Amino acid sequence: MENLLSVNNLRVGFDKEGKILEALKDVSFSIAKGEKVALVGESGSGKTLLALSILRLIEPPGKIIEGEIIYKGKDILKMKEEELRKIRGKEISMIFQEPLSSLNPVLTIGYQVAEPFLIHTKTTKREAIEKAKELLKIVSISDVDRVANAYPHELSGGMRQRAMIAMALALNPSLLLADEPTTALDVTLQAQFLNLLNDLVEKFSLTLILITHDFGVVSETSDRVIVLYGGTICEDSPKAEIFKKPLHPYTKGLLESIPRRGEEKELKPIKGQVPPIGKFPAGCPFRDRCQSAFEKCSEKLPPLKEIENGRKVACFLYGD
Ligand SMILES: Nc1ncnc2c1ncn2[C@@H]1O[C@H](COP(=O)(O)OP(=O)(O)OP(=O)(O)O)[C@@H](O)[C@H]1O
Ligand code: SF4
Ligand SMILES: [Mg+2]
Incomplete structure (x- = not known):
């Protein structure tokens, strides 16, 4: 399938008293035309920043440190203001969180x-x-x-x-970024709105990135899921597979903390909290909350690797 958008090795940070605190670290993914991708993660994982980066709307003290955002073959990060204006709203539009x-x-x-x-x-x-x-x-x-x-x-x-x-x-537009579009709505309205969004995606042949902290929303509206934690992609998998067999301990944690239709089970919230940027542990950012952590996890950031057809995970439990 034809790539519509590729984000390559994106790093975004905030300048705090001359020190750069990284909020997105080496984020890479591609989206094909017509795909519906859910971007999932707890509050503070970097979802909104990622969407704002795609439109180059990060404001100081935030800045894009490096990377590429290739849209229809052109790097958004290298475009002049005039070119950007032709992209914003016409090619890529965003529904904001508030x-x-x-x-x-x-x-x-x-x-x-x-x-x-x-x-x-x-x-x-x-x-x-x-x-x-x-x-x-x-x-x-x-x-x-x-x-x-x-x-x-x-x-x-x-x-x-x-x-x-x-x-x-x-x-x-070709690409719609919808940032938590249903959080302000009650449950019945949420479902209605998601149905509407689905219909519009079909009708307008849109490619969709739906941002949410709620795995419940994912099942209705996407065919692929990207899980973000601490400004890194933990897992990138087709929706059906991720629900059937989540790979990354963080994805497992998120799925165990939500009710699932037709399943009676005790809900287990993930231990601990998302730290503020600059306070994540070295190595794997999820290390201090992960029950499977071992020595290697503190050495370096686990790279995102394809381990099964179409399934990528960034965790030292997988691969060599
Ligand atoms: N202007 C800013 N200055 C400093 N830090 C910021 C700024 N904007 C965002 N951050 C930090 O960057 C991190 C990621 O923020 P982001 O808004 O992308 O999270 P999110 O995943 O969208 O969370 P939420 O679900 O609450 O919307 C957070 O730790 C946040 O505090
Ligand atoms: S790399 Fe280590 S700490 Fe990170 S999720 Fe995997 S097992 Fe847990
Ligand atoms: Mg947000």
Whole structure:
């Protein structure tokens, strides 16, 4: 399959009093056109930073230290601002983690969904508003006129999230980055929204990176899972395999800490907590929480290796 995006050896850090604290360490993966990938990990594992890096939206004191982000054959990290503007929203768009903070409180929803058309295409305001309403219909908003004339605070969380996805789809992107799009919603609305997202992915032939800390969300919406911990990829596997037989101790821990349909078992949270950046142990970042840790784990970062067809894992329990 054709590669749409390849992230190669990406390192991102924060400058703290002249010292660089690494938040993403040597992250590499590729995504083929049409794939639906879930990026999973606890809070603080680096998921949002990875998505922001892809759009080159990391702000100081954060910075991309090195690596490549190849999109359709071109390195985003080497693009000029003008080229980047053609990528953001048009090729790659993002639904941000906090819908309220990414919507403008003083503009109506209709205007905000219409804005991409006004900025990037030659349309009149009236045409753009019409297009915005079309989009609001597509994201299953039935009372389009009311919603288009409303301000963000006048809408429910579910409606705001739908408006966000309408904005993200306006310019017909190829790749959608959805950062925890359902965390603000209650369980019923979550399921509804994920169904909608699935339908839209099909309808718009999107490639999807869905960011979540919740393995429950993964099963509905993806065909591949990338697990992130301490700014490194622990495991990268097809969804069915990862649920059947997780390889990395962290993936196992995450799966044991969530309820699974049709299975009655005691839930076991992973011991300990994600440390702040700069405080991860040397060697394997998961070492101080891992029950299988042994001597070698403190020596160096375990490399991500393919150990079965299509399955990659970064753990010294596997391989030579
Ligand atoms: N502006 C910043 N300055 C310093 N550290 C930061 C900054 N932004 C993020 N970090 C740190 O980088 C690490 C990764 O953050 P990131 O936001 O990517 O995590 P996440 O996996 O998205 O977590 P969550 O599930 O809570 O959204 C965290 O330790 C975070 O505190
Ligand atoms: S490398 Fe070692 S510490 Fe890290 S997950 Fe594997 S066994 Fe555990
Ligand atoms: Mg985040």
